Amino acid sequence: AQKVTQAQTEISVVEKEDVTLDCVYETRDTTYYLFWYKQPPSGELVFLIRRNSFDEQNEISGRYSWNFQKSTSSFNFTITASQVVDSAVYFCALRVYGNKLVFGAGTILRVKS
Amino acid sequence: NAGVTQTPKFRVLKTGQSMTLLCAQDMNHEYMYWYRQDPGMGLRLIHYSVGEGTTAKGEVPDGYNVSRLKKQNFLLGLESAAPSQTSVYFCASSYPQGDGADEQFFGPGTRLTVL
Numbered sequence: 001a002q003k004v005t006q007a008q009t010e011i012s013v014v015e016k017e018d019v020t021l022d023c024v025y026e027t028r029d030t031t032y033y034l035f036w037y038k039q040p041p042s043g044e045l046v047f048l049i050r051r052n053s054f055d056e057q058n059e060i061s062g063r064y065s066w067n068f069q070k071s072t073s074s075f076n077f078t079i080t081a082s083q084v085v086d087s088a089v090y091f092c093a094l095r096v097y098g099n100k101l102v103f104g105a106g107t108i109l110r111v112k113s
Numbered sequence: 114n115a116g117v118t119q120t121p122k123f124r125v126l127k128t129g130q131s132m133t134l135l136c137a138q139d140m141n142h143e144y145m146y147w148y149r150q151d152p153g154m155g156l157r158l159i160h161y162s163v164g165e166g167t168t169a170k171g172e173v174p175d176g177y178n179v180s181r182l183k184k185q186n187f188l189l190g191l192e193s194a195a196p197s198q199t200s201v202y203f204c205a206s207s208y209p210q211g212d213g214a215d216e217q218f219f220g221p222g223t224r225l226t227v228l
Contacts (some may be wrong), residue, residue: 100146106155
């Protein structure tokens with residue numbers, strides 16, 4: 001079975017702090033995809049990144065970076081120099097071929113000015 | 114393109130009432146999904162469809178029915194609403210890629226309250 005754990009229910013930081021959101025996944029398959037979605041206060045879900053199981057290179061996009069480590073089954077997300085606009089719920093998700101997208105419970109990020 | 118749209122945005126029902134949520138997408142996607150989002154539980158898949166005329170059960174299908182008569186529309190029905198179905202419902206669609214890489218595009222959500 002597939003499972004995604006986001007152990008941090010809620011994180012509060014002050015603007016300009018760096019923050020890392022943890023994601024740990026479970027699967028027995030060797031081919032899978034990992035995703036991060038952002039849900040701002042307006043409620044819609046915004047796709048952030050997709051990573052396949054064969055690509056362990058870290059990725060950076062502006063202030064966002066992702067660290068994928070198969071050895072620890074983790075796909076963590078770091079926001080550098082956080083801003084108030086980063087306040088949202090962030091979901092990590094896992095998809096195995098032939099199966100459905102499985103979401104973690106989400107992490108609420110509050111960035112205070 | 115409007116992307117994925119959902120109707121209505123908000124609804125309040127009494128226990129036992131029925132209703133249908135409509136999802137429409139204009140991206141010519143084959144796959145469509147219905148999720149529910151509850152506090153502390155992330156999104157859970159209710160039903161999904163891999164093409165016009167086909168539907169399948171997801172993780173939490175009980176109490177819901179779906180239909181996909183047209184490729185662009187995916188309807189979610191509650192025949193007899195219960196307070197446990199109070200939730201935010203999201204529709205999503207995707208264009209299938211053989212290895213599971215397809216990105217799902219989400220609608221804005223429908224907030225349903227059952228009294």
